[in-house]
Amino acid sequence: MRIAVVGSGISGLASAWLLSRRHEVVLFERNDYLGGHTHTHDIDLHGRRFAVDTGFIVHNPVHYPLLTRLFDELGVASRPTTMGFSVHNAGTGLEYNATSLDALFCQRRNLVSPRFLGMLRDLLRFYRIAPRLLRGDGPGASLGDYLAEHRFGDAFRDEHLVPMASALWSSPATRILSFPARYLVQFMANHHMLQVAGRPGWRVVRGGSRSYVDALRARWQVAVRLCTPVQSVRRDATGVEIQTATGCERFDQVVLACHGDQALALLADADEREHAVLGAMSFQDNDTILHTDASVLPCRRKAWAAWNAYVPRDPAQGCTVSYCMNLLQHLDAPETLVVTLNRGDAIDPRRVLRRLRYRHPVYTAAAVAAQARKAEIQGQRNTWFAGAYWGWGFHEDGMRSAVEVATKLGVRWQAEPIPESAPGVLARPGWSPA
Numbered sequence: 001m002r003i004a005v006v007g008s009g010i011s012g013l014a015s016a017w018l019l020s021r022r023h024e025v026v027l028f029e030r031n032d033y034l035g036g037h038t039h040t041h042d043i044d045l046h047g048r049r050f051a052v053d054t055g056f057i058v059h060n061p062v063h064y065p066l067l068t069r070l071f072d073e074l075g076v077a078s079r080p081t082t083m084g085f086s087v088h089n090a091g092t093g094l095e096y097n098a099t100s101l102d103a104l105f106c107q108r109r110n111l112v113s114p115r116f117l118g119m120l121r122d123l124l125r126f127y128r129i130a131p132r133l134l135r136g137d138g139p140g141a142s143l144g145d146y147l148a149e150h151r152f153g154d155a156f157r158d159e160h161l162v163p164m165a166s167a168l169w170s171s172p173a174t175r176i177l178s179f180p181a182r183y184l185v186q187f188m189a190n191h192h193m194l195q196v197a198g199r200p201g202w203r204v205v206r207g208g209s210r211s212y213v214d215a216l217r218a219r220w221q222v223a224v225r226l227c228t229p230v231q232s233v234r235r236d237a238t239g240v241e242i243q244t245a246t247g248c249e250r251f252d253q254v255v256l257a258c259h260g261d262q263a264l265a266l267l268a269d270a271d272e273r274e275h276a277v278l279g280a281m282s283f284q285d286n287d288t289i290l291h292t293d294a295s296v297l298p299c300r301r302k303a304w305a306a307w308n309a310y311v312p313r314d315p316a317q318g319c320t321v322s323y324c325m326n327l328l329q330h331l332d333a334p335e336t337l338v339v340t341l342n343r344g345d346a347i348d349p350r351r352v353l354r355r356l357r358y359r360h361p362v363y364t365a366a367a368v369a370a371q372a373r374k375a376e377i378q379g380q381r382n383t384w385f386a387g388a389y390w391g392w393g394f395h396e397d398g399m400r401s402a403v404e405v406a407t408k409l410g411v412r413w414q415a416e417p418i419p420e421s422a423p424g425v426l427a428r429p430g431w432s433p434a
Contacts, residue, residue: 158315289340
């Protein structure tokens with residue numbers, strides 16, 4: 001078959017790579033590079049060059065088994081990294097770094113602070129009782145309602161859980177509190193985040209995450225069309241028509257490996273079910289800046305971590321996050337390289353190296369319910385939908401989505417069953433995270 005793949009994020013790359021083993025594949029990408037959120041930049045500092053990631057950064061073999069297998073097959077090397085998390089609250093002046101006991105109490109006054117110690121007690125209590133949410137059916141209460149019902153303190157909510165979730169999903173605090181509580185706990189349980197010890201180690205790709213994109217391109221038989229945005233997709237009884245600025249082209253099948261709202265916008269003949277399912281998916285733009293302005297990190301150097309959440313004085317502004325790339329990627333750079341989301345006004349313009357914009361899924365009860373309806377539209381009229389938005393929005397979710405599509409189109413990558421995308425089974429009774 002002749003198959004078009006639209007979009008070259010992890011879902012599109014993996015779909016094209018797998019499908020090209022049996023089919024003729026053309027990959028359409030509107031940008032001038034392949035990878036989507038896999039985005040590595042060559043940065044020159046004082047005569048030295050550093051490969052710095054601004055999108056996909058970390059993975060681990062336990063929670064990213066498909067991605068790890070891809071890296072193994074491609075011979076892509078990785079190395080351990082730190083995943084420490086810090087919080088700086090501009091309103092209260094609180095700073096802490098959860099990587100060690102010394103860093104946790106980098107402000108020694110917190111040793112006797114009732115608010116801070118209460119936050120830690122609430123943290124342990126959340127770890128203990130939150131898994132009970134997984135025994136029920138459906139999405140349940142919102143995170144905000146759940147925390148209020150169980151009388152978790154403001155400090156735990158505003159200075160730990162919400163900043164952490166905001167960092168994970170690049171989402172404002174108000175949206176985090178509207179997440180289905182069961183959804184968040186499901187993710188945390190699946191990633192061993194509801195425990196103090198025994199968490200799996202994380203890894204980064206050597207040479208930057210683009211290394212795996214380069215390895216894919218060196219090994220596949222795919223016709224790549226960069227700077228070629230698809231304008232529309234139309235289906236008929238015998239196949240699919242792809243319209244671009246250069247004309248109309250026919251294919252037997254199409255894999256829309258772009259965000260759900262983008263896929264819906266491309267479909268010139270979307271039916272009622274496609275509108276209902278894809279239309280329930282929400283996405284948001286996040287301004288992303290690669291820079292060397294360390295002032296956005298905590299004031300105390302001991303509080304610096306790989307992930308640094310910032311809680312502004314005005315709660316309406318929402319939490320933001322800055323990644324210390326020197327720590328995450330083991331960069332021995334002469335300056336501190338930082339990736340900051342949605343806080344551009346705090347960064348010295350003279351220290352900006354790259355300005356970017358990425359889109360991320362926004363998870364609501366409606367979006368989670370739509371995930372469970374994927375089977376209603378998948379494969380209908382020679383059209384397939386691949387994307388991390390069918391799962392938790394991470395690289396493994398995109399990889400899993402691609403493997404599912406490839407399997408349905410006759411390319412089976414593995415003998416064992418494909419790990420199921422947890423959000424899509426939220427409504428199924430008796431399910432618990434593996």
